Amino acid sequence: xxxxxxxxxxxxxxxxxxxxxxxxxxxxxxxxxxxxxxxxxxxxxxxxxxxxxxxxxxxxxxxxxxxxxxxxxxxxxxxxxxxxxxxxxxxxxxxxxxxxxxxxxxxxxxxxxxxxxxxxxxxxxxxxxxxxxxxxxxxxxxxxxxxxxxxxxxxxxxxxxxxxxxxxxxxxxxxxxxxxxxxxxxxxxxxxxxxxxxxxxxxxxxxxxxxxxxxxxxxxxxxxxxxxxxxxxxxxxxxxxxxxxxxxxxxxxxxxxxxxxxxxxxxxxxxxxxxxxxxxxxxxxxxxxxxxxxxxxxxxxxxxxxxxxxxxxxxxxxxxxxxxxxxxxxxxxxxxxxxxxxxxxxxxxxxxxxxxxxxxxxxxxxxxxxxxxxxxxxxxxxxxxxxxxxxxxxxxxxxxxxxxxxxxxxxxxxxxxxxxxxxxxxxxxxxxxxxxxxx
Numbered sequence: 037x038x039x040x041x042x043x044x045x046x047x048x049x050x051x052x053x054x055x056x057x058x059x060x061x062x063x064x065x066x067x068x069x070x071x072x073x074x075x076x077x078x079x080x081x082x083x084x085x086x087x088x089x090x091x092x093x094x095x096x097x098x099x100x101x102x103x104x105x106x107x108x109x110x111x112x113x114x115x116x117x118x119x120x121x122x123x124x125x126x127x128x129x130x131x132x133x134x135x136x137x138x139x140x141x142x143x144x145x146x147x148x149x150x151x152x153x154x155x156x157x158x159x160x161x162x163x164x165x166x167x168x169x170x171x172x173x174x175x176x177x178x179x180x181x182x183x184x185x186x187x188x189x190x191x192x193x194x195x196x197x198x199x200x201x202x203x204x205x206x207x208x209x210x211x212x213x214x215x216x217x218x219x220x221x222x223x224x225x226x227x228x229x230x231x232x233x234x235x236x237x238x239x240x241x242x243x244x245x246x247x248x249x250x251x252x253x254x255x256x257x258x259x260x261x262x263x264x265x266x267x268x269x270x271x272x273x274x275x276x277x278x279x280x281x282x283x284x285x286x287x288x289x290x291x292x293x294x295x296x297x298x299x300x301x302x303x304x305x306x307x308x309x310x311x312x313x314x315x316x317x318x319x320x321x322x323x324x325x326x327x328x329x330x331x332x333x334x335x336x337x338x339x340x341x342x343x344x345x346x347x348x349x350x351x352x353x354x355x356x357x358x359x360x361x362x363x364x365x366x367x368x369x370x371x372x373x374x375x376x377x378x379x380x381x382x383x384x385x386x387x388x389x390x391x392x393x394x395x396x397x398x399x400x401x402x403x404x405x406x407x408x409x410x411x412x413x414x415x416x417x418x419x420x421x422x423x424x425x426x427x428x429x430x431x432x433x434x435x436x437x438x439x440x441x442x443x444x445x446x447x448x449x450x451x452x453x454x455x456x457x458x459x460x461x462x463x464x465x466x467x468x469x470x471x472x473x474x475x
Contacts, residue, residue: 038367039380041407043356046414050099052363053408057095057104059376060088060400066114067107072126074111079324080397082127083135085111087328090142091401094335097149098411105152112146113158115139120159121167121434132188132195133172137206140168144213147427148418162217162427165210167434172207173226174435181250181258183233199258200249201239204230205272212279216343217420218429224283227276231293234273244296246270266326267313267333270301275336278344294344302354305333309357310387311406317385327384328398331405334358338409342417355410361386362406370395 041052066073066085076085089111092104117124122139123131143164145151154160175185177199185203187195208230215223234240238261239247246269251260274297281290304314311330316322334355341351368374368381368391382403383392419425 039363039382039403039407041359041363043360043410046411049359049407049411050101053095053099053404053411054101055377055380056366056382056400056404056407057092057101059374059380059382060397060404061092061104061107062375063397063400064088064107066111072114073107074115076397081130081135081325082115083132083138084325084328084397086115086122086135086139086142087332088397088401090138090145091331091335091405093142093145093149093151095404095408096151098408098415109152109154112139112142112161112164113154116143116159116164119434120164121171122164123171128190130193131190132193133175133185133203134187134200134206136168136171136189137203137210140165140210141206143168144210144217147217147425148213148420150419150424150426153426153428160428160430162425163430163433165214166429166431169207169210169214169223169226170432170434172210180252180254180256181237182256183229184237184250186252187249197252198249199237199252201234201246201269202248202266202272204234204239205269205276208234209272209276209279212276212283213418215283216279216418217425219420219422220431224280227280227283231273231277231280240273244293244300246273246297246300264315265304266315266329267301267305267311268329270297270305271333271336273297274301275339275343278340278342278347282343291344291346294340294347298340298347298350301333301337302350305330306354307387309354310361311354311358312385312387317387322384324396324398327394327396328401331398331402334402334405334409338412339418341412348413352410352413355406355412358386359406359410361389362403364389365391366403367391368393368395376400 039052039055042048065071065077066075074085089108092108115124116122122136143161146161172185181199184199185207187198187200187203208227211223211227237250245265248262248264250258252258277290277293277297281294284290305311313322313330316326337351341348365386366380366382368383369378370381374381374395381395382399384394384399385392
């Protein structure tokens with residue numbers, strides 16, 4: 037068996053997407069007894085789970101299939117943490133601004149897609165996105181590189197000395213979407229500020245290349261640039277720029293940016309009209325994270341075609357050609373590691389016309405995105421608060437937090453005296469034990 041889809045036929049597309057989604061959700065174990073809702077098993081990081089649930093929210097909206105509403109809602113609300121900000125304590129060891137961003141973007145998609153609202157006593161989708169925005173704004177660092185977000189949130193994490201496009205792209209993407217959903221100009225101002233910093237830092241070039249990031253030095257200028265270009269960096273800024281085009285009622289500035297980024301994206305990431313990860317796919321060294329990037333670009337191309345309609349005729353044929361190629365790659369029957377319908381495991385490469393043997397959340401999610409986003413012309417544009425959106429917001433969300441780490445009581449004289457006795461006892465014990473061994 038293999039995935040069969042007639043591109044352009046909504047019924048065929050929904051059926052194919054359903055089969056791929058079933059295989060994707062079979063990788064999820066968070067709703068099993070004893071497991072943690074929202075988490076994927078090893079080797080997948082927390083951020084990719086957020087990306088997967090964002091994809092499944094869009095799947096629900098595009099296909100009308102409500103089969104996964106309950107586990108999606110359970111996952112997002114559990115990972116929102118007690119402080120309602122997508123900063124669960126068990127993730128702090130590796131928590132980056134981009135990790136938080138993929139969960140925040142999932143919540144934003146829930147608000148825009150009119151996904152069922154949580155119970156009133158739970159965190160609300162719009163407020164969760166606002167919490168992330170507020171925390172990013174508080175972390176904006178003018179002292180180094182002239183602005184921007186660092187990759188990591190905490191100083192003890194590797195990557196704190198790096199400011200990358202995906203972290204700032206998440207901030208830009210959410211800010212632009214909040215501006216559109218709420219009509220609040222503050223969000224739009226921040227979106228413009230983030231874009232301006234990306235240009236000033238040399239991460240978005242005049243030719244609309246989007247570089248990965250810059251190393252942080254104690255200067256307003258950070259010249260150490262990583263010039264690798266990834267599909268998701270292009271996509272996240274493209275979709276945000278398209279949203280700002282909508283927010284500004286089609287301003288020339290944002291139209292130029294959308295057009296420039298779109299052409300740069302197509303030039304870099306399409307081969308014979310089929311999407312591929314240009315830096316690592318042909319040479320076969322994409323890691324687990326990188327194998328998921330082109331699925332996000334597909335999502336953001338579809339969004340761009342909705343919010344900047346002048347791009348539709350350019351984008352839609354590319355969505356269709358990649359969808360057919362991705363479906364042909366969903367013909368695997370691996371001996372292990374895949375619990376979906378036999379013959380429907382999706383590979384990574386779409387340019388080969390066949391299953392390449394690679395399986396996992398990334399591959400399945402990419403293929404689902406490729407197929408289902410061809411339905412973008414069958415659905416309405418994302419909702420806003422004035423146009424069907426029901427999610428409740430909280431402009432101050434994420435700002436009044438309990439300390440993330442437990443606060444220890446001050447050390448008293450009594451504590452110091454007791455510690456002295458304990459230290460003396462340990463020292464005498466060591467001396468006595470050594471004497472016993474020697475004699």
